[in-house]
Amino acid sequence: xxxxxxxxxxxxxxxxxFVSCDVxxxxxxxxxxxxFNEGFSTSTTGSGAVEVPITLTGWxxxxxxxxxxxxxxxxxxxxxxxxxxxxSAAGTNDVAWLITPAIDLTSTTGEILSFTTKTRYSxxxxxxxxxxxxxxxxxxxxxxxxxxxxxxxxPSADDxxxxxxxxxxxxxxxxxxxxxxxxTGSKTGGVTTTCQLDNVKINKN
Numbered sequence: 001x002x003x004x005x006x007x008x009x010x011x012x013x014x015x016x017x018f019v020s021c022d023v024x025x026x027x028x029x030x031x032x033x034x035x036f037n038e039g040f041s042t043s044t045t046g047s048g049a050v051e052v053p054i055t056l057t058g059w060x061x062x063x064x065x066x067x068x069x070x071x072x073x074x075x076x077x078x079x080x081x082x083x084x085x086x087x088s089a090a091g092t093n094d095v096a097w098l099i100t101p102a103i104d105l106t107s108t109t110g111e112i113l114s115f116t117t118k119t120r121y122s123x124x125x126x127x128x129x130x131x132x133x134x135x136x137x138x139x140x141x142x143x144x145x146x147x148x149x150x151x152x153x154x155p156s157a158d159d160x161x162x163x164x165x166x167x168x169x170x171x172x173x174x175x176x177x178x179x180x181x182x183x184t185g186s187k188t189g190g191v192t193t194t195c196q197l198d199n200v201k202i203n204k205n
Contacts, residue, residue, distance in 0.1 A: 035111055036103045036179075036202040040079040043072035054081055058101025062139045063094060070098040070183070070197075078198070085185030086121065086192035093190065096183040097142055099135070100200065104175040108204035113167040113179060115200040119155045124191035126183045127154070129164075133174040147180060161198075169202070 038056070046052040051071040054061050061069045066088055073082045085094045105111050117127060129152055135145035152164035169177070179200065185191040 033204050034201055035105055035108050035204040036100065036200070038100070038200045039198060040072055040081050043079055043081075045072045045074040045079060049087075051087075054098065058137075060097065060099040060137060060139065060142070062099075062142065063096045064142065065095045066092045068094065068096065070096055070181075073196070080118075080196045080198035081181075082194065082196045083126075083183040083185075084121075084192060084194035085126070085183075085187050085190065086194065088185075088187040091188050093186045094183060097180055098182075098197070099142070099180040100178055102137065102175065103177040103179075103202065105169075105177050105202075105204075106173055106175050109170060110203075110205040111168075111170045111172070112203045113150070113164070113169045113201070114203070115152075115164045116161050116198045117155060117164070118161045118196040118198075119158050120194040120196070122158050122193045124185075124193055125154055126185045126191045126193050127195050127197070128182045128184070130180040130182065131169060131172060132178045132180065133172055133176050135176070135178045135180075137178075142180075145178075150179075 040054065043054050043056060044052045053069040053071050063069055068088050070081050070083050072079055081098060083096050088094055129150040130147035131150055132145045132147050135141055150167055152167060153162055155162040181197055183195055
């Protein structure tokens with residue numbers, strides 16, 4: 001009787017161990033490490049005609065030619081940054097910059113930048129993205145910094161969230177890496193496309 005009991009116990013332990021190993025090998029989620037991760041979740045959002053400019057710590061939100069700024073919106077619980085020249089004053093042009101805080105990439109390798117965008121009411125594509133290592137964080141310094149253009153995937157249709165793709169920025173070994181997003185548009189006779197920006201991330205090794 002004792003031998004039968006021991007055999008049954010051993011069989012149960014073996015079966016449990018097999019199941020546990022199987023779960024461990026197949027169900028462990030991928031864990032990503034980020035040098036930077038901003039989804040605008042803490043930004044105060046506006047509604048309708050009410051726009052609340054993004055004022056996140058370290059970010060620079062500046063319009064070089066007008067007064068309207070990038071602002072935060074929310075849809076189905078997801079916050080994002082938005083700009084559209086459609087709502088600017090007649091006759092005005094917009095060169096609206098949204099620039100990240102300084103990001104330190106000196107102790108990481110293999111850095112990959114990504115973000116998502118969506119357009120609405122398109123009549124041209126208004127967004128460009130840049131990277132810099134010598135921007136001083138001031139509005140005056142925007143025009144004197146060296147900004148290298150970044151190539152990224154853009155929406156081919158409205159109301160579709162599109163990933164930028166993986167943008168290799170591993171060559172930028174600096175503690176002052178800045179990513180800039182620039183909306184260029186005009187209320188009168190120019191681009192007025194609504195552009196939404198979200199999930200700005202830098203993966204690291």
